[in-house]
Amino acid sequence: MQGRVHVVDDDASFRTAIERRLALAGYQVATYPSAQQLLDHPPSDDEPGCILLDVRIPGLSGPELQGRLNALGSTLPIVFLTGYADTPTTVRAIKAGAEDFLTKPVEPQELLGAIERAMARHAILRAEQQKLKELQALLSALTARERQVLDLVVRGKLNKQIAHELGTTERTIKAHRHQVMEKMKVQSLAELVTMAERFGVLRSER
Helix, strand or coil: CCCEEEEECCCHHHHHHHHHHHHHCCCEEEEECCHHHHHHCCCCCCCCEEEEEECCCCCCCHHHHHHHHHHHCCCCCEEEEECCCCHHHHHHHHHCCCCEEEECCCCHHHHHHHHHHHHHHHHHHHHHHHHHHHHHHHHHCCCHHHHHHHHHHCCCCCHHHHHHHHCCCHHHHHHHHHHHHHHCCCCCHHHHHHHHHHCCCCCCCC
């Protein structure tokens, strides 16, 4: 899987060696000597990618950069590199969403395997985001009344119940329901409910 690896490490010789190794494996590579430099030129989420990040770097540390990127909404998976095993740091980084945590010196196959997994996860995240954008576009095409009908339909309400709740006729609700199915591009109620649950349209009742 092709993509761009963003390498953040203050060791120039390490950056050069990693860049060469990753380029040979078919990846595009961008290198940064500090976390701040990456923040100053934040990588795009719109192309396949991941971040290869040293834990201990001058200034902003690797885990601190991870926190900043999370706050910015970045979806780029992070593979951490460390000079020595530090269980608390590893646990915190993984809990914060790190893809992997590797110890230097890292074996080439181990490194490439971690990057490949990170790229695959980013591809899934990007596909999910694209589907969400498409759903939001479909939802925005619904009228206010059609949105009300959608919310009630996916909760399992019958046409008769929806008509009573909205103060209209069952025939009108049937027409709205048909329009909702058309605009949301679904063929069945099950498909509509699945879509609603998957993207948070269906809110849990308290």
